[in-house]
Amino acid sequence: MPDVGRHNLKHQSVGEIFARAKEALLPKELAASDLAQWVMSYDDLLRQPDKGEYATDRHDSKEYFGEWRREFMEYLAQGILQPRIPFYFASLFHIGRLWKVTQNALDDCLTLESPDYLLASAQNLVEESRRQKSPVNDAEAYQTLKEICSLGIQRHQTILSLARSWWQMWQSEVGEYRRIFNEIREYAGDKNDQQWRQPMMRLMLLASKSSTLHVMMIRHGVVFKTELASPQQATSPFGQPLVLMAAFTLVMSDVRYMDVRHLEHFFYDLIREERMAPYVQQIVEALSKKYGDSNPFVEYSAGQKAADERLQRLIKEHTLPNGASSIWLNEWEEGLSETLYTSLEFPPKGMKSYEEILDWAIISADSVIKRNLAKRRQPVESWKDFLQRIFQEEWVSYVGYMLSNANKKADLSQIWTVEDLNKLITEVAIRLNQLGYPLIAPIVTELRPK
Amino acid sequence: MALIPKLANVSWITVEVETAAGFRLHGFLLYTMSDHFFPEYITVDGLVDLEVWSGDKFAIFIVHSPSEKWIEYARTKKHVWWKAFSSHFEGKPEMLELLQKYGSVPLLQAGDVKKTMREVFAPPINEYLHGDEIARILSYFELEPTQHPCLVLFKNLNDTSFWYVGMGDMVNMPLQDLRTSLKSWFAGSDFKGLLKEAEDA
Numbered sequence: 074m075p076d077v078g079r080h081n082l083k084h085q086s087v088g089e090i091f092a093r094a095k096e097a098l099l100p101k102e103l104a105a106s107d108l109a110q111w112v113m114s115y116d117d118l119l120r121q122p123d124k125g126e127y128a129t130d131r132h133d134s135k136e137y138f139g140e141w142r143r144e145f146m147e148y149l150a151q152g153i154l155q156p157r158i159p160f161y162f163a164s165l166f167h168i169g170r171l172w173k174v175t176q177n178a179l180d181d182c183l184t185l186e187s188p189d190y191l192l193a194s195a196q197n198l199v200e201e202s203r204r205q206k207s208p209v210n211d212a213e214a215y216q217t218l219k220e221i222c223s224l225g226i227q228r229h230q231t232i233l234s235l236a237r238s239w240w241q242m243w244q245s246e247v248g249e250y251r252r253i254f255n256e257i258r259e260y261a262g263d264k265n266d267q268q269w270r271q272p273m274m275r276l277m278l279l280a281s282k283s284s285t286l287h288v289m290m291i292r293h294g295v296v297f298k299t300e301l302a303s304p305q306q307a308t309s310p311f312g313q314p315l316v317l318m319a320a321f322t323l324v325m326s327d328v329r330y331m332d333v334r335h336l337e338h339f340f341y342d343l344i345r346e347e348r349m350a351p352y353v354q355q356i357v358e359a360l361s362k363k364y365g366d367s368n369p370f371v372e373y374s375a376g377q378k379a380a381d382e383r384l385q386r387l388i389k390e391h392t393l394p395n396g397a398s399s400i401w402l403n404e405w406e407e408g409l410s411e412t413l414y415t416s417l418e419f420p421p422k423g424m425k426s427y428e429e430i431l432d433w434a435i436i437s438a439d440s441v442i443k444r445n446l447a448k449r450r451q452p453v454e455s456w457k458d459f460l461q462r463i464f465q466e467e468w469v470s471y472v473g474y475m476l477s478n479a480n481k482k483a484d485l486s487q488i489w490t491v492e493d494l495n496k497l498i499t500e501v502a503i504r505l506n507q508l509g510y511p512l513i514a515p516i517v518t519e520l521r522p523k
Numbered sequence: 524m525a526l527i528p529k530l531a532n533v534s535w536i537t538v539e540v541e542t543a544a545g546f547r548l549h550g551f552l553l554y555t556m557s558d559h560f561f562p563e564y565i566t567v568d569g570l571v572d573l574e575v576w577s578g579d580k581f582a583i584f585i586v587h588s589p590s591e592k593w594i595e596y597a598r599t600k601k602h603v604w605w606k607a608f609s610s611h612f613e614g615k616p617e618m619l620e621l622l623q624k625y626g627s628v629p630l631l632q633a634g635d636v637k638k639t640m641r642e643v644f645a646p647p648i649n650e651y652l653h654g655d656e657i658a659r660i661l662s663y664f665e666l667e668p669t670q671h672p673c674l675v676l677f678k679n680l681n682d683t684s685f686w687y688v689g690m691g692d693m694v695n696m697p698l699q700d701l702r703t704s705l706k707s708w709f710a711g712s713d714f715k716g717l718l719k720e721a722e723d724a
Contacts (some may be wrong), residue, residue, distance in 0.1 A: 074694070075674075075688045075689055075690050075713070076688070076689035076691075076692075076710055077686065077688050077689075077713055077717060078686070078687050079684060079685070079686050079687075079689070080664070080666070080684065080685055080722070081683060082664070082665060082683040082684065082685070082689050083665065085663075085683070086680065086681050086682060086683050087677045087679075087680050087681075087682050087683075087685060088680030088681060089665040090660075090664060091680070093663055094659075094660050094663060097656045097660055098656065109605040136565065159593060160593070162590075163590040163592065163593035163594055164588075164590070164591035167590040167648075169592050170590065170648040172647055174646045174647075174648045175646075175648075177646070177655075178642075178643055178644070181631075181638060181642075181643045182643060182644075184633045184634050185631055185633050185643065190631075190632045193632040194630055194631045194632045197630040197631075197632065197637070198625060198630050199623075200539075201625055201628055201630055202625070205624070205625075207624075209621075213617075217615075217617060218533075219620055220615075220618060221618055221621070221622070221640070221644065224644075225643060225644045228524070228644070242534055268667065287703050295594060296595040297593055297594055297595070298592070298593050298594065298595060321661040328555070342541065375667045485603075510724075
């Protein structure tokens with residue numbers, strides 16, 4: 074029988090626990106994100122801080138009279154933002170659940186895949202099948218569970234990469250709203266500053282766009298309830314009296330301050346993106362039909378098969394008309410090593426073993442070549458010459474900079490030399506050629522070109 | 524200036540507020556997918572049973588993800604999960620049959636716990652059903668992570684006290700026995716005493 078007891082909480086109320094509990098639904102990456110916190114606590118933006126002992130009479134005071142403009146600006150900005158918060162709130166939790174639940178399920182599948190657990194599960198299945206009087210034999214149970222498990226792993230991995238790509242889109246869209254909102258807040262605080270008009274206009278224009286994330290989620294079968302059913306409904310504020318009033322106020326106010334030239338690029342991007350949207354959708358649909366749950370880039374993971382012309386064609390096929398990557402390309406790119414920069418520093422000589430450095434260098438060089446395959450080939454440049462050029466320009470030269478940067482702070486005993494670099498390049502070229510590259514190790518005469 | 528309504532519609536959980544119509548207590552059921560056969564029972568008859576047995580002084584709800592309000596979780600609610608799972612693959616008929624026949628029986632040995640195929644291959648995403656999530660919520664209530672399945676009852680959201688009803692003894696009870704035990708408990712003196720205590724508190 075149930076065990077019943079009354080408990081007293083020491084630090085919080087039941088309601089406060091509910092407020093915290095929603096974070097348990099999200100994976101750590103999302104729960105810790107500033108943008109996610111911003112959307113979850115959006116309601117707080119509407120609460121004005123208490124202004125002290127005269128707070129109740131604040132609206133009649135001279136002090137408040139001076140603040141009305143700031144409050145009005147914030148109300149306008151919030152009014153524009155408010156209709157799209159439910160969509161970003163709902164999608165945050167949908168993406169978060171998809172991510173967290175799938176990650177847990179994937180972990181279970183990976184555990185289950187080990188022979189001991191698979192065998193134990195098969196035995197359980199055999200016993201249950203006997204109980205249900207339709208016996209399955211040991212080998213059949215083991216083999217079928219193994220196959221289902223392998224299908225489960227594939228499926229969960231695909232869903233995880235989808236959730237991650239949605240999360241990127243979510244951050245990009247919400248980040249833009251927050252950036253403009255913060256600009257308005259900043260400018261609205263200065264009584265003599267009219268600069269708030271530009272971000273306010275940008276916020277209205279941005280809010281009039283359909284959300285790409287919303288469109289993508291619908292394409293993948295997410296069904297929104299009536300309130301958020303269409304991308305326009307979910308995100309467009311036009312038609313709301315408040316926003317029309319804001320637009321009217323902005324347009325009819327002193328035109329000397331309405332320098333719309335600054336908005337040219339924004340308008341251009343907005344129109345271009347709107348015009349591209351149907352083509353992007355068509356291509357995403359075609360790619361989904363063609364590739365479904367399998368990722369054609371898998372064999373080209375870092376340190377695996379060498380970059381070839383097929384990979385270059387795949388990258389072009391998966392680069393959408395608006396310049397974004399498809400989910401398959403995006404997932405693959407995330408698995409590659411980072412691009413190198415001239416400001417990066419190599420560890421001082423002797424800090425890492427040569428084997429560690431070589432392992433890193435092979436993966437890094439392979440990743441850098443693959444990341445740069447979308448570049449144009451020069452006239453009469455063969456595929457071999459093209460790869461060689463990328464290797465030298467995008468990897469060898471940057472590693473030279475990195476060694477040189479490390480030397481600035483190093484003791485004499487830890488100085489990297491040109492010979493060290495040449496040795497590393499030679500080893501990397503040999504190892505990459507074993508993967509299928511046709512590279513020749515160039516001879517470098519100085520770490521950093523003068 | 525009341526131009527902007529507050530974002531009350533963004534709140535993440537629907538809680539029945541205390542009304543003059545007779546609700547005295549609110550409660551929610553916490554269980555994991557491994558608390559067999561609670562998930563199975565709740566999916567089939569549980570919600571209707573609990574509503575009837577608990578009477579008009581008690582409102583019970585299952586905690587869902589906040590996205591539940593805006594998104595249809597068709598796959599977990601209406602679709603047959605094993606078809607949804609296998610639709611992406613050219614699954615063999617015997618594989619489909621296995622998923623259909625044994626999908627809700629805890630057979631898979633994933634570490635120390637046994638899980639069902641549904642749990643591992645097509646888990647529902649809109650509910651708190653995972654061990655670590657339930658453990659975190661239990662810890663907020665200053666309870667041990669293993670004290671599930673359970674009912675947590677409270678009078679209103681501002682309270683700092685609540686009633687805990689542990690149901691660990693009912694795990695692995697066959698569905699019919701689980702139903703009978705819950706029915707007896709709601710009809711018994713313990714639940715009546717608890718309601719009386721709540722009314723007097």
